[in-house]
Amino acid sequence: MAQVQRTPLADQAAELLLERIRSGEWELGEKLPGETTLAPQLGVGRSTVREAIRQLAGRGVLSSRQGAGVFVTALDVREDWDQVLARADIIAVIEARIAIETEAAGLAASRRTPRDLHAIRRALDLRWQRRAGIEEHVDADTAFHRAIVAAAHNPILLELFDGFTPRLRQAMIDMLRIRDAHGSEADQHVHANLADAIAQRDAIAASAQSRTHLSSLADALR
Template identity: 40%
Template structure:
C-alpha cells in the first residue's frame, strides 16, 4: 500500500522527476525586460520597443506585455510617457530608491559617500587585482591621458569614469561594485548636464600614482592616493554649483 505523504500545507509532494509549474509568464517577461536594461542592451534615455513590438518579439500577449512593462515602470526602471513612449530611466531598482531618498540632498554629501567607496575600493584593488585587471587599468589610464592631451572634454569624462569603475571592479567585491555604479548614476548625470567643453589645468588631477600603486599591489599608497583624489573631487563638486550650473565658463571636471 502506497503511503500518501504530504507537506505542512496538506499538499502531496511532487512526484520524482516532476518539475513544479513555472512562475507566471508575466514574471518571465519582467525578468527579460530587466535583463535588457541591466545588460545595457537598453540604455538610459532609450525608448524601448512599443507594446505590439515587444509582444511579437517575446511571443506573448499584449496584455502580458503591458502588465510586465507597468511592473518594471513601477519599480523605477522605466518611465511611461503618454503619447511619446516608454523610456529607460534607471539601470536598477536601487537607483530609483536612491533618487527618491537623495532628492534635494547636497550633491557634495553624495560625492563624499562615493569618495569613501572609492578609497575602500582602491585599498582592496591593490590586494586583489588580477594581472588582467592590472593591464586593463593601465590601458584605461592611457586612454584618459590621451583624451586630456587632445582636449576632448567628453572623451575625458568617459575615460575618467571608466577608470574609476575599473578600480572598483578590481576590488573584486560585487556588492561594492553594484552600489558604486548605482550611486554614480545618481550623482554623475547632473554634473554632466552642467559640464562644458573646456578642459582647464586647474581641474585636472593625476591618477598615475594611484593606478601605479594598485598595479604594484602597494595597498597603503593606493589608499593614500585614493584619499587625495577623493578630497580633490569633493572640492570640485562643492565648487561646481550643480544645482545652478558650473557658471558662465562651463568648465569640465573629472567625475
Template identity: 45%
Template sequence: MSLGALRPTPLVEQATDRLREQITDGDWTVGTKLPGENSLAQILGVGRSTVREALRALAGAGLVQARQGAGVFVIATKPKENWSTRLRQAAVTDVYEVRMLIEVEAAQMAAQRRTGEDLSCLEAALKRRREAAGGTTAVFVDADIALHATVVAAAHNPVLTALFTEFVPVLRQGLIDLVELLDLRAGDPNHGDDGHAVLVNAIAEGDAETAGRTLREELKQTLDQLHTI
C-alpha cells in the first residue's frame, strides 16, 4: 500500500488510520524509522500539526515510539488492547475481585464525604431497587448496580467513579447469569435487601467501618457464588 493525499476532513483521524495501515499491513515493520514530520505532511497533504497528532495517537496505541534525536520508530504491528477491551475479555470473577477493592474503599469514603444530596440519592436508589424486585432479572440487576453506582458517586472521587463505570457492562451480564442460573430470587425477589439497607444507613450515619464491612461481606458472598457457575 502506498501513501497518498487525504480528503479534507477529518484530517487527524484519516492521517492516523493511513499511518496505522502502513504498520498493520506490514509495509512498515518493527524497527522501521518513519519518515520525518515534514515528509509525512507533504505525502499526506496535511500540516505538521496533524501529523504530530496522528503520531501521538499511534504512540498511545503502542505502535510507535519517539526516540529523542533519532526519530519515530515502529515498535509493534498490532495495537495494544485498551482498558475496555480487556475488561470485556476478562473473566467476570477477576473483574469482581477488582470491583471489591474499589467499592469497599468507595463505601468507606462515601460515609465520610456524603452530602445531604447524596443521602437523598441513596435512599431513592434503595427504593428503586425494592420496586424493581417485582420486575425481570435484568430490571432488578440494573437497579442493584444503580444503587452501587450511587454509593461510588458519594465518595466524590471521579477516578473511582470512572473505573466503576467501566466495570458495569461486564458486571451486569455476570450478575444476570448468576441470579438466573442459581435462581437466587426464587424465595426472595428482593434478594440482598437487608444488606443494602444496612449499607445505606451506615453511610448516612458516617460509619465508614460498618459501610466497608457490610459491602465487603455482600460482594464476597456474590463472588463465591460466581465461582460456582
C-alpha cells in the first residue's frame, strides 16, 4: 500500500525561498540575507537553509560566492528544454530556427573549412537523391541545414539546432503530406544557392538566403 511521503525540510525551505524570489522580494543580482536571518524566517535550522540554498543553486536560481554571500542569479527555475519545445507552436520553433540558422549561415561563410564545405556539398547532393520519400527527404534536408550550422563552429548554436530537430521533424512530414509537393528543382536550387554563398565566403548573402528560405517555410505553415 502506498504511503504519504513527508517532504524533507530542505525541499520545503527551498520552495519557500523560491516563492519569495518569484514574488520579487529580491531582485536579480541581489544578495540574500545570511543564514542566521533566513533560518528563523523559514522556521528551520541553519543546516537546512544551507541545503535549500544548495538545491536552488543547482537549479540555477542562486549562486554562492566565496566570502561574499549568496546572490539571486535567476528569478525562476529554468524549465526543461524538451518540455518547452513540446508545448511550443511550430511557427515559434521555426522563428527560433531563423534566428539560429541566419547567424550560423553567416558564421559558416566566414569560418568554413574545406572539410565543412565538402560535408555541405555532400548533404546537398543527398538531399536531391532522397527527394522521393517524404520522411527521407525531411531527414536529408535536416542533415543539410545541420552541416551548415556545424560549419559555423559554434557548439551552442549546434546544440540548439539539434534540440529543435525532433520537434520540427514530424511537423515538416505532416506539412509535406498535406501539400503533396516536395523536392522540386526550384527548392533544391534555393539550397544550392545557400551552399554557394558559403563556399564564396559571402556572409551577408548566406545569412539573407537562410532567412528568406526559412521565412517562406514559416509562411507555408501559417
